[in-house]
Structures are given as structure tokens and as C-alpha cells.
Amino acid sequence: MDHFLYEALPMRVRFGDNSLEELPAELGALGASTALVLTTPQQADLGEQVNGLLGRAGAGVYPHAAMHVPVATVTAAREHAARVGADALICAGGGSTTGLGKAIALDSDLPIIAVPTTYAGSEMTPIWGMTEESVKRTGRNLRVLPRSVVYDPTLTVGLPVGISVTSGLNAVAHAVEALYAPDASPVLSLMAAEGVAKMLKALPRIAGDPADATGRSDALYAAWLCGAVLGATTMGLHHKLCHILGGTFDLPHAETHAIVLPYVMAFNLQSSPDALRAMEKATGSDSPATAVRKLERSLDVPPSLAAIGMPEDGIDEVVRQAVDAPYSNPRPVTESDLVGLLEAAFCGSEPE
Numbered sequence: 001m002d003h004f005l006y007e008a009l010p011m012r013v014r015f016g017d018n019s020l021e022e023l024p025a026e027l028g029a030l031g032a033s034t035a036l037v038l039t040t041p042q043q044a045d046l047g048e049q050v051n052g053l054l055g056r057a058g059a060g061v062y063p064h065a066a067m068h069v070p071v072a073t074v075t076a077a078r079e080h081a082a083r084v085g086a087d088a089l090i091c092a093g094g095g096s097t098t099g100l101g102k103a104i105a106l107d108s109d110l111p112i113i114a115v116p117t118t119y120a121g122s123e124m125t126p127i128w129g130m131t132e133e134s135v136k137r138t139g140r141n142l143r144v145l146p147r148s149v150v151y152d153p154t155l156t157v158g159l160p161v162g163i164s165v166t167s168g169l170n171a172v173a174h175a176v177e178a179l180y181a182p183d184a185s186p187v188l189s190l191m192a193a194e195g196v197a198k199m200l201k202a203l204p205r206i207a208g209d210p211a212d213a214t215g216r217s218d219a220l221y222a223a224w225l226c227g228a229v230l231g232a233t234t235m236g237l238h239h240k241l242c243h244i245l246g247g248t249f250d251l252p253h254a255e256t257h258a259i260v261l262p263y264v265m266a267f268n269l270q271s272s273p274d275a276l277r278a279m280e281k282a283t284g285s286d287s288p289a290t291a292v293r294k295l296e297r298s299l300d301v302p303p304s305l306a307a308i309g310m311p312e313d314g315i316d317e318v319v320r321q322a323v324d325a326p327y328s329n330p331r332p333v334t335e336s337d338l339v340g341l342l343e344a345a346f347c348g349s350e351p352e
């Protein structure tokens with residue numbers, strides 16, 4: 001076995017149907033007494049439910065989380081948290097809501113309990129991001145890592161099938177890149193492979209019946225594993241491209257990840273035998289990229305970057321930015337590799 005360094009991030013997880021009811025106990029375990037609940041406007045009802053559960057420890061709902069974590073929202077939310085005397089934050093929602101909590105925690109040290117309702121995985125990482133005047137700043141800081149995460153699959157039943165599928169593939173992308181990361185290790189690879197296998201089996205079940213309890217439970221369990229390996233390793237070409245595509249053309253986060261994933265898998269896995277073996281096993285196919293693409297087509301994932309609004313003349317700009325920014329990757333990437341990969345993802349041709 002190769003040399004490796006394994007460093008676990010602290011994590012405390014409660015998992016299971018109706019585990020939301022254990023939230024007051026989690027708040028107590030933190031030693032906190034007054035929690036502000038953060039949600040998006042679309043999930044304000046969930047916020048009220050959570051606030052109600054907390055009884056006297058509920059400091060109300062702040063339902064203004066938004067995509068890309070605008071700095072103005074962070075400032076207003078931090079001031080609101082101080083006004084209501086919050087000594088903890090509860091982020092109930094997807095990556096955008098967790099992102100708001102993290103941005104507040106960065107400057108306030110308020111501890112976070114996350115209640116994830118998508119499969120994005122932000123709750124397992126010390127990565128924060130904020131946007132001001134269209135420029136997104138990101139960083140890593142253990143202060144923003146949620147102290148506790150409550151995974152309650154019943155809260156994901158209302159996540160529309162289309163978002164469930166692309167969000168699940170967003171999680172799979174974390175695991176794929178963790179398998180060939182420079183800081184991969186055997187334990188993380190076990191988690192990543194299990195995350196991929198469980199998620200790929202769960203998504204068709206959810207598409208068949210959005211209330212399928214096993215599908216929802218397996219997908220959220222997989223999201224935990226995929227988020228954990230995202231938080232513990234260094235991502236490569238796939239995350240770099242999706243970051244540039246999302247930032248440059250304002251493309252939807254999870255759909256962009258889902259569409260690009262099979263093309264990066266086809267490009268990278270051949271240079272990483274261990275990751276290839278793990279993905280062959282997880283997909284049950286000797287061509288994991290083709291298997292993922294086939295699954296995506298059967299689950300109605302948009303077929304191409306063109307289909308989600310990327311302009312054709314944008315490829316050169318993405319290549320320029322990707323060439324300018326160093327990132328780790330198991331295979332060297334030339335400008336012409338990037339053009340080929342992006343053209344294929346743009347048109348939705350078969351990954352090679």
C-alpha cells in the first residue's frame with residue numbers, strides 16, 4: 001500500500017427518519033440556548049417547523065438565504081443574529097443555506113447545526129464562499145464546519161425529482177474526485193466508493209417514487225459520505241471546470257456538475273487505476289463514464305451544457321480560465337484536451 005496521510009475532520013452526525021426531533025438535544029450538546037434558524041424564502045415553512053421544535057431556544061427564522069451567498073445578505077443576517085441574541089445557527093436547507101451560516105460563522109464564531117435537505121454536501125466541509133459584485137471569494141476555515149449535522153431523510157421527500165437527481169450526481173462528483181485526489185487515502189476511498197454505489201442505486205428509486213423511503217435514506221447517507229470526502233480531500237479538474245462554468249455563465253450548480261461529470265470521468269479515470277477499479281465496482285460497468293452518462297439520460301438530466309444555457313462561444317473563455325488557474329489532477333491537461341472535453345459536454349456527445 002502507498003504512503004498516505006489520513007486526517008479526519010471532526011464530525012458529529014445524527015441520521016434517520018424523524019431525527020429532526022432530536023435537534024433540541026443537539027443544541028443542548030453544544031451548550032447553546034438561543035438558535036437562529038436560517039432557510040431560503042422557499043423553505044420558510046421548514047424554518048418555522050424547526051423554530052417551533054426548539055421551543056424557548058428558538059430565536060426565530062431568517063428566511064433570506066440565496067444562491068452564491070451575497071455579502072449583503074451575510075451582513076444583514078449576522079446583524080440580525082446579534083440582535084436576537086443568538087448563540088447558535090441552524091441551517092435548514094441545501095448548500096445555499098449552509099453557505100449563509102458558514103459566512104456568518106466566519107466572522108462571528110457562532111456554532112452551526114446543519115439540517116441538510118439536498119445532497120450537495122456543504123455541511124461536511126470547512127469550505128466557505130461569498131459573492132460581492134459578481135466576484136466569488138472562497139476559503140477553508142475550520143470555524144465554519146458545522147459542529148453537528150442532523151440528516152433526516154423525511155425532509156428530502158419534497159425535493160423535486162429533477163433537483164434530487166442532479167444534486168445526487170453533484171455528490172457523486174465529489175466522491176469521484178476524492179478517489180483520485182492527491183490526498184486520497186484508503187479509508188476515504190472506502191467512503192467515496194460506498195457513496196457512489198449507494199447514490200447511483202438510490203436515484204432511480206427516487207425518480208420512480210419520490211417518497212421511496214429506502215431511496216431517500218440511501219441517497220442522504222450517500223450524500224453524507226460524498227460530502228465527507230469532499231471536505232477531506234483536494235478536488236481536481238471537474239470541480240475547477242464547474243466552478244468556472246457556474247461563475248462565468250451563471251449556470252445552475254447541480255446540473256452543471258451532473259452534465260460535466262461523465263466527460264471528466266472518461267478523461268481522468270484512465271490515469272488513476274485505483275479510482276477506475278473503484279468506479280467499475282461502484283457502477284457495475286467496465287466503462288463507468290458511459291454507465292453514468294446512460295443513467296443520467298434515463299433520469300432526464302439535461303443532455304448538454306448548451307441545454308442549460310452555456311453560450312457556444314464561451315468555451316474559449318473557460319479554457320483560458322482553467323489554464324490560468326493551477327489545480328491538482330491525476331492527468332496533465334492540455335489546452336486542446338480542455339477544448340475537446342468542453343465541446344463534447346457542450347454538445348452532449350458520448351464521453352470518450
Ligand code: NAD
Nearest residue numbers: 040042094095096117118120122125127155156158159253
Ligand atoms: P440550494 O441550496 O441553492 O437549493 C436549491 C433550491 O432548492 C432552493 O430554493 C432550496 O430552498 C430548495 N430546496 C432545498 N431542499 C429542498 C427540499 N428538501 N424540498 C424542497 N425544496 C428544497 O442548492 P444546493 O445544490 O443544495 O446547493 C448549491 C450551493 O451550495 C452552490 O452555491 C454551491 O457552491 C454550494 N456548495 C458548497 C459546498 C461547500 O463545501 N462549501 C459544497 C457543495 C455545494
